[in-house]
Amino acid sequence: MAKSTRDRTPDIDRSAGRSAPTGGGLRRSAPARPGLVLATMCVGMFLVLLDVTVVNVALPTLGAQLHSDVAGMQWVVDSYTVALAALLLTAGTLGDLRGHSRMVLVGLALFGAASAAAGLAPSLGFLVGARAVQGVGAAILLPCTMAVISDTFPDQRARARALGIWAGVSSLALPAGPVLGGLLVTAAGWRAVFLVNVPVVVAAMVACTRLVPPSGHPRAGGRGRADHQVDRTGALACTVALATAVFAVIEWGRGAGVPVAGAALGVAACALTAFGYAERRAARPLLPPALMRSHAFVGANLVAAAMNFAGIGTIFVATLYLQEVRGHSPLRAGLELLPLFVPLAALSPLTGRLTARFGPRPPMVAGLCVGAAGLVALLLPTARSSYAVFLPALLGLGVGMGLLTAAVVTAAMNAVSRDRAGLAGGVNNTARQSAGALGVAVFGAVTGSPAHVRAFLAGVHVLGPAAACVWLAAAVLTVATVPAQPSS
Template sequence: MAKSTRDRTPDRPSGTGRSTATRVDSRRSSSARPGLVLATMCVGMFLVLLDVTVVNVALPTLGAQLHSDVAGMQWVVDSYAVALAALLLTAGTLGDLRGHSRMVLVGLALFGAASAAAGLAPSLGFLVGARAVQGVGAAVLLPCTMAVISDTFPDQRARARALGIWAGVSSLALPAGPVLGGLLVTAAGWRAVFLVNVPVVVAAMVACARLVPPVRHDRSGGTDDHRIDRTGALTWTVALAAVVFAVIEWGRGAGAPVVGGAVGIAACALVAFGYAERRAARPLLPPSLLRTRAFVGANVVAAAMNFVGIGTIFVTTLYLQGIRQHSPLRAGLELLPLFVPLAALSPLTGRLTARYGPRPPMVAGLCVGAVGLVALLLPDAHSSYAVLLPALLGLGVGMGLLTAAVVTAAMNAVPRDRAGLAGGVNNTARQAAGALGVAVFGAVAGSPAHVRAFLGGLHVLGPVAACVWLAAAALTVATVPAQPHT
């Protein structure tokens, strides 16, 4: 189709939110240089994961300087995670409607500005607010980077390999984060872990503007806003924030009125969310997706992965710096056996998934991780680092086998024209569960200042987390197809 013909063709509504001409333009423009597009999208995910691991290493120092207890440190992590999880569904839909490449630029701008604000935060409350804005930027980035990759690689096998590369390159942030965080905190203080994002964001924005092609989207008569499920977004945000608040306050020792009130608000918000989704013209979570067994199964497993993984990283960091009194740099280096396998195995998992389907690497990763998690029964206040090593290695290998496979399983379960929504749902499941993991694991373990209680909580968390992953392995066998779709 000639360019002049496309320019004269009026935008028309379609059932997928994009016209056929739009989809053809997107594929042609992006397929001309898919490697550069893939590399640019990896930067967005790299930033988000770097921020998570850098912040975890900085938490004890940050908490001491801002006079924060464990609950305050939980909110430094969870304000980001709650905002991220609450807005991912809306961000995925906005990307489908307004252009994934455009929304990637918006996400980068928000993330960079909030990083600068966090680095200059004068108080814990200001820092928590800046972290929430960072989460908004990350919420825009994640589903849209995945959707750009999906548009660029329409073939399922090629897409699986690309998602494996995306997961692997972006996961390099995981081993880099603890080491970089330890160096920055030791040399320049905790503020540097946020300020380091700013020049990376600027470079990523320039690359995105130059390399990622714009995509023309159907405007449905020029009125997009009515297609965003605002009621659903609001009720889901309130529900998730209230649940996390209830768990953190329970761990802090708050009374029944506070915890019960938060649980009641969460329950009412969830009921309102379900009602809104049934009535919305374009719901955040279409009921039809909940009738797709493979999609639901993949996302529940993704939630279990992050609930256990992020929660374990949080309490392990507190153990290394609070119980063992290791420096931020040493603690960061000691976390490498967890993060290096995660990063190294993701590209291999992408290739295995492309050949055998997502089920085998998912089941293998969950079983290996469960074995490692049982080893959390062993550490005490004076044990050597070698006692903790099996748990770190098992979790790292398990998540390395899981990450690319569980993303591919979710994306393969829906039509390509819903890629933004699918990415949003998958990342929402992961980030919401990660926020709950930090809240629950932190509440069970408590403060490392109370050594015996903290270690008792750690010894409970290990086998319980292993059981969660074994249940996820059984769910994978029951719901995820054995072979890749053709």
């Protein structure tokens, strides 16, 4: 079958490990060992997601040693998340312009250096700053590892399977974070939580340098100085808008009050207006209007946002329920959350294969419906109910997210041309990270403090059906916007 214009990519000669030159001005050597390239990209993503959760169990110890209050410990987590969510769009575009493999090396270098600085931090402020730089490195790695996989596997079905493996390995970071963090803090102290990243990053950089050939697209090569420029005004406005919006959500969730959150939202609104104005005037806009006119692309990213809004919000509330209401230790609570995280990790490769065969729509709809059933089961737990009563909600959400993750990423990537793969990855992950932060804030605000058990559980019983409705609406949106069959 003839290839479409949007998939005009090198034909890989598997026996020789080379690519034949094609039209469109693209010249690129295919990696001789695509499996090892995939493994290297999975390592980078694993570290990014591991550092979302691994630090939580270390907070009491580092708070005591660095003389931090609760707000300071909160910013140890929040500085990473804000930087990650705010810079994803810009990082994806930089990957498209400068080369995805090159930007993966930059992201790894920043992440590794910041991890070393965090592990050696003499004060809380220094640690918060190091975590923010970690977030910058993570923001570069997230879309660019996806784009390297897209470059390495140009065939859409092979790409879907590879993204399924990528999503599955990445998902292992979620259950590994609390368990690994607990072991490291117990054995070597809180600094080991950050220092353990350094040798892994060095190994990943060596592998990336040796295995991943330099990537290049027509946009990144030789058509004038403007082609090598990032839309700086749009990038700055987008970063400010996202950072202040996420800041407002976090502050609202922490109970800082209307003045702080309202002021931040006002700044975000102004920056968003400036971003729209800049994009209309830019010769090469950061977020091309044509991209946002694609129903498949917009639909996939809205579904990704709905997935993390309900999923991450529920995980936050579930952790509070197990530790504060049921009185379980952090390690026991982490183990009790495995029925949620294990299906998420185990099903992602299967979802990749299903997506390659049937397209992303069937697993997306199935995952949203199963997850909605699990969310409705949040009506069941009480302060004295057994763990078995809580288990259906965890399993339903875990299976639902396991079916969704790889499929929704593939749907977003397939909706754009390959020369915009980095931007597509940035938009998709920005939607997910921002919606996850919003979910934590909204779910935390609705439930309130778990010290007030009756009000907390009443909030959980409201959130379950409400979140289920969000996911069912996302299933309808999937049917309306995502193509029924894989592209040939």
